Amino acid sequence: MKHYTHIKDLSDLKTTIKDAILLKMDPFKNQDIGKNKTLMMLFFNSSLRTRLSTEKAAKNLGMSVMTLDINNVWKLEFEDGSVMNMNSTEHIKEAAHVISQYADIIAIRAFPTLTDKKKDESELILKSFIKYATVPIVSMESATGHPLQSLTDAITISEFTEKRKPKVVLTWAPHPKALPQAVANSFIETMQLMDVDFTITHPKGYELNPEIVKDSNVTYNQNEALKDADFVYAKNWSSYNNYGQILNQDTNWKITKEKLGQAKFMHCLPVRRNVVVDDDVLDSDQSIVIQQANNRTFAAQIVLKNILEQL
Amino acid sequence: MKHYTHIKDLSDLKTTIKDAILLKMDPFKNQDIGKNKTLMMLFFNSSLRTRLSTEKAAKNLGMSVMTLDINNVWKLEFEDGSVMNMNSTEHIKEAAHVISQYADIIAIRAFPTLTDKKKDESELILKSFIKYATVPIVSMESATGHPLQSLTDAITISEFTEKRKPKVVLTWAPHPKALPQAVANSFIETMQLMDVDFTITHPKGYELNPEIVKDSNVTYNQNEALKDADFVYAKNWSSYNNYGQILNQDTNWKITKEKLGQAKFMHCLPVRRNVVVDDDVLDSDQSIVIQQANNRTFAAQIVLKNILEQL
């Protein structure tokens, strides 16, 4: 693995999950592997879990970490051939190449615009770093995917399942703000690689990119979808077809204790309490969002470890 | 000691002061104790000394440090049961619990509103972290107290005193902005535990919380208070009774060389020169504000060391 920007960059998801669970038992075992290696974390957007867990993961491996909120520095130019006499101070060509000389791995968070679908799907920022950097790139959530989160989710489901083929449901949930599709996309792509009975449910109009959904089960009937579920993963996303729009804030889609049944409740966090899901779900033993968030460290750590081993 | 949010969390102030002074002689002696341990510093407000000295202290002990200016990330929700469809992105329940999984100790700075006395006195932010985090919490100044500062002050007085029972005076001083009572509160509570002759002086209207002041000497007559003082600690605070108000900017309360007499001058810094105290006091050998600021490191270090030893 050179870059990690998609779950399929892992040569073998099952093995990676097992390795991550082993790592979790002894997180400081591999501190030599990161010695004299530097992780550069570059944020175009806000972060709490990703920032802290990725820094933790790198330090667990003995790496040095440098963090830059790039918007606090200056605007980067991504267009090829542009005459830079306006607001952009530095071209990605120089920025990515120069930073590569100060770091052994570059991790990047760059959200979508949610207004320009074509630009978002081109993954301009992430792909530009891959093109112009000379070191491995790790996505800490890009315009269309969040593969560190979905690896986390896969690890968590593996830890908590007792069945050979658990039923996993991804359900849309209401939210006051327009959110990216990235978490849902990566979760779908990851579940498609796992031995699970997978269903997606959302209101009409919230269909996700068919190239990602492929032949996964999709239903507009949440109750039907949630029946006998083992894991319920709630997540809001804005419309893909009416790109970036909020079509519906129907509170009937909120996850309640009754709807959850006997399933475990998952969410990538941050979660809007009593909007996405009721307090009594989050505060019950059926919620595994905290354990899930803990696995962020080990997802990041196994990815960084695999990259370091191949440097 | 599990948490450190009040000077009384120390099992024995005298011993802690001695231990801190010993630590100062050889600050790198205990680097094994923090190995593979992480301090998370979370700032809801600005900081210079506290930020740098606490980071230094943790690193002196071999800890790894992560820092987050939480206001740059997103707004946390503290109200129980709220329907989070407004500005708050994440509930303290998740935030505190999740961060606890990435850190061994969480240090928090959260100033008062100075408009909502009840809320400030409830120490909503600090107490919420104590409630929902699963690791020790250290206050880096909360709404009503600054116990790392007052431990620093106790260490400094111990170092500089030659008497068995020195006279220590806390005097209000003018300031152009409304400031918290936190530093004064913690200083009072700490002096009450020390073998000192302690007096508080301030203009009428600046009475502090009687539950904190208890039976400490209080006088409105600054000259009388300062007479034969060994240590003069100047600090502005806004009114407690007319909560958060500036009632008075009377420049007569400024500390001058003449008023200081033979005493040592103390202040937690930052200090407004020629408003709180004259240049010729700060620039004289009688000022020990710099040595006091240096002790911030060792106050933080002994607190972190004591917590680490009991993990």
Add this chain to the structure above:
Amino acid sequence: MKHYTHIKDLSDLKTTIKDAILLKMDPFKNQDIGKNKTLMMLFFNSSLRTRLSTEKAAKNLGMSVMTLDINNVWKLEFEDGSVMNMNSTEHIKEAAHVISQYADIIAIRAFPTLTDKKKDESELILKSFIKYATVPIVSMESATGHPLQSLTDAITISEFTEKRKPKVVLTWAPHPKALPQAVANSFIETMQLMDVDFTITHPKGYELNPEIVKDSNVTYNQNEALKDADFVYAKNWSSYNNYGQILNQDTNWKITKEKLGQAKFMHCLPVRRNVVVDDDVLDSDQSIVIQQANNRTFAAQIVLKNILEQL
């Protein structure tokens, strides 16, 4: 060397360049020298390369690094004797002295106002830190100079030259914003110390400080200056005589492939593509801006190493 705020602070430029090139071959060799030593990086202005390369350099030497964007904390007061009842929260006297107790070396970035020439030339911020700090000060670009950049430039020219006395040209280039003279000043002062054939070229009105330029060759004729050059260093600066003004954005001064001839192209970065220099120059093998940026680490590292050795 105590402080490093000017290229002449180096006892011997030639030896320093050689040492830096040796360091580059084995950057982690001297990790004991920085053990238990802290670099404090203090930014009054934005930074990408300087921030990352200086942090990298310090960590290569085994140092601990603390970073503070001081404008996010509060406003410092620099005027002696001022009555601080306005916007400044802390006087440089306290700030510099206190930070000195938390760090072994303080590195500072503080750009010019470009409106107050006298103030800028007094180097108020940098000189105040030198005056009130008790540890060595390193300039990470001040109002009038950028000596870590010019040491980098000297290292780069040394690495890439094959001649005994290469021709080096510093040429002004257009830019949409008013920029400091700092990089140009330090480059000139450094070239004056090297065994190079040095020429400066710029439009009329862009004359730099004659006390810096001294008897260096200066011509208004860019073509004549660039003839047979081995190294072309492009850089915009605002007018020194009409202080801080943009007099000219003449695109004829842009560096093109034709103008460059057989020379190597240098720039401190960030560079405005197709304003300062054409894409086909930057994207060609004649551009050494990336290698130059890489040397920022080793310039900082040799400077920190020399200071640490004399602590």
